Amino acid sequence: MQIKSQHRFIRALSVMGAAAIDSVFPRTCRICGQSLTVGERLMCVGCMAELPRTYLHKIDFNTLHQRIAGSHQIDIAAGWFFYYSDSPYARLIREAKYDDRPATAHTLGKLYGAELAADGLKGRFDVLLPVPLHRDKLIKRGYNQSLEIARGIASELECPVGDNLVATRAHKTQTRRSGLERYKNVEGSFAVRHPEELDGLSVAIVDDIITTGSTVLDCINAITSKSAPSSLNILSLGTTHMR
Ligand SMILES: [Zn+2]
Structure with a gap:
């Protein structure tokens, strides 16, 4: 045959x-x-x-860029769909995070990755870096949902998932904190292992939901303080509407 x-x-x-x-x-x-x-x-x-898609990956300097923009140039800042906490789509992300469903996180990543690939983003990123979970939380939850999402996206974009980004200290839950409190809460929570490995690479940070952007901003600060990637990008499943 x-x-x-x-x-x-x-x-x-x-x-x-x-x-x-x-x-x-x-x-x-x-x-x-x-x-x-x-x-x-x-x-x-x-x-x-x-699905209330954002199509943010097609929009230059979009609302997500504005939320995160500061001293860093971000190329693509995107989330798959708008996160409205009472919508059934938001429930899917919460299940992927809290209900011991790593396969849901992986499949959601795969579905998003397929759409990014269809829009020509295959080959755009050299490595995906999931927002890491601190060890204590990882032991409690059993898996890092952002890693599963990144694996799903990576399987469609055909790029590797890196483990360079690590959580150096546990931060308390972000719920019911103001923007400034959230930023203070995560500031300095992350570090980069083998920073020289990221030099000259197009790096995409992967998170499950972006609200204020303080978590990814802290990841970006950790990366750029030690390495010099050629491009910084952000991908998430959900993003809240900018208030
Ligand atoms: Zn249906």
């Missing part, structure tokens, strides 16, 4: 396998609850279409 037809055969088998599994354990859309068809992941086509 030719390699190409072998691949087609294996693909056909896996599609049939997925269909058989779905008939026993039906998968449902996590937004509307209707059954998913083969090829749909997490969300049905209708709910994917209604």
Whole structure:
């Protein structure tokens, strides 16, 4: 059998396998609850279409740039969709973070990565750096959702995920803090391991949600204090509307 037809055969088998599994354990859309068809992941086509996308990766000096801009030049600052805390899409990110669902985080990253790739961003980043979790939190939660999101995005953009960015101290939860308090809370929470490895690279920091931008700003400060990347970028699943 030719390699190409072998691949087609294996693909056909896996599609049939997925269909058989779905008939026993039906998968449902996590937004509307209707059954998913083969090829749909997490969300049905209708709910994917209604996702409140930001398209920020296509807009130069957008609202996210303005939130984070300071002394650093940020090339792409993007989030996949607007995070409204009472929307079912926001619930998906919270589940990926708090409900022991690393696979959800990975799949969300993969879905976003596929759209970034379709918009020509394959090859744009040399490495993705997930916002790290401090060891204590990592032990408690069992996984870092931002790492899973980064892995999902990276699988579509075909670039590596780095582990250079590390959390040096635990910071308390950001909920119910003002912008300034949040910034003070995370300032100096991160450091870069082997900073010389990032010199001259196009680096993208990956987070789950961007609110004030203080966490990614602190990551950027940690990176630029020790290394000289050629390009700094930010990718997140959710971003709040700028107030
Ligand atoms: Zn749906």
